[in-house]
Structures are given as C-alpha cells and as structure tokens.
Amino acid sequence: MTSAYAFELCDLAFSWQKNTPATLDIPSLSLPLGKSLFIHGASGSGKSTLLNILSGVLVAQRGEVKLLGQPFSSLSNRKRDRIRSDHLGYIFQQFNLLPYLSVLENVLLPIKISALRRRGHSRHSIALIDEAKHWLTQLKVPENLFQEKISRLSVGQQQRVAAARALIGSPEIIIADEPTSSLDQKNVDNFMAVLVDQCSSIGSSLVFVSHDLNLLPYFDTSFALQTSPAGSDL
C-alpha cells in the first residue's frame, strides 16, 4: 500500500443509535505518514469511538475513512481485519495482554498472526525471538522479566510490554488509547519519550488519545473532540 497519509477522514458522522445526535461529526481529519497526532477531549466525547472507526472495528453511517489510501469503510470485515493486523499496532487502555502467556510470547503475537509484519521484521535478519527482545529492551523492560507471566508485572511494566507488542514488525500506524491513564507522572513522561522516539525510529505514524492536555508537546498535531457535537440526528 502506498499513500502519503496514514489515514484520511472526510465528512464523517457516527451515532450509536438511530435518530440520536451524532456521537462523532468530523468534516475532515487526516494524518501524513510518519507524523504523530494527539486526539483529546473530555470523557464521553467519542475518543475511543473514533479509534474504533480508524481501526475498522466500527463503520460510520456517513462519510469516508481511508487507511493508507485504502477506502476502509467499504471493505468486507475480513479485509478490514487483515489490514488491521498487517498495518496497525494497537496499545489498549487496559493493555489487553494475555495473562497466561509470558512477556515474550505476548510481544510475539502480532508477527505470528501477520505474515506482512513478519516480513517487516525479517528486514532486520534476526530471529523472531530476538526481534521481541529488541523491542522489550527499547521499551526498557528488564531482561529478567522476559520469561515471566504477564500477571506478575506491575502496571507500568505491562504498559511497556503492550507498546513493544504494538511496535514489533514495524507497522505503519500505531494507535494508542489512553495508555498512560494508570501511571504516575514520572512514568508518564518516561513512557511518552520512549514511545515517541521508537515510533519515529521506524517511521510509524502515531495516533494517541488522551484527556491529559499536558501530553500535547509530544505530538506534531492535535485534534479536539467536543463533548456535545452539533451534528444532526442520524
């Protein structure tokens, strides 16, 4: 896929229920490849809903969503799933790590699912396990934890593992949904610096959602979601 943009939204409207005001009503929003975008807004303003539309989990009732130049909204569920696993690294608010797997096994999951992300890895000519170790090291996860079960890690450590899992295989787009919400200030600053630096090192676009406006300086651009969009009923 070749496009100058990570994503492009045009005339987007989404409502959770028919005949209710739109949760999202966005005339236009796009992100050039390799750049970072900070999406902020109060609780309930639609941040997670927007990320779900960008990642193809939800389809908007109106407008067009293009991901890496592909008209995402008109594709089948199967094709959207494939694009998601090949081109998106996702850091969830609650991390969504598998507690019965080890740290390394969790990080390896995306390249087991996606041949394209395996190929993204193979440019480095190292074993898959070493690729996982590389990202864990970049994210400053101590080596003595690599074989531990996820459930034995602190919240901050789990968050770094979730970021390593998103970055492995160098996907074009990293999406992060409030990943810093359960960290103290020192860990927030530390995590943000490492995440932004690593995305930039592989040329990934970063779409990051938070209500914390203190994070704004880490990003190239920002977009504010309003709590009560003035959109018409859908």
Ligand SMILES: Nc1ncnc2c1ncn2[C@@H]1O[C@H](COP(=O)(O)OP(=O)(O)OP(=O)(O)O)[C@@H](O)[C@H]1O
């Ligand atoms: N599954 C759902 N069914 C119906 N309404 C929903 C659903 N998920 C979210 N909503 C509604 O959509 C609106 C936006 O929710 P969303 O979770 O996207 O907001 P948010 O900005 O991410 O909030 P927070 O910062 O609290 O996580 C809210 O009014 C919420 O009640």
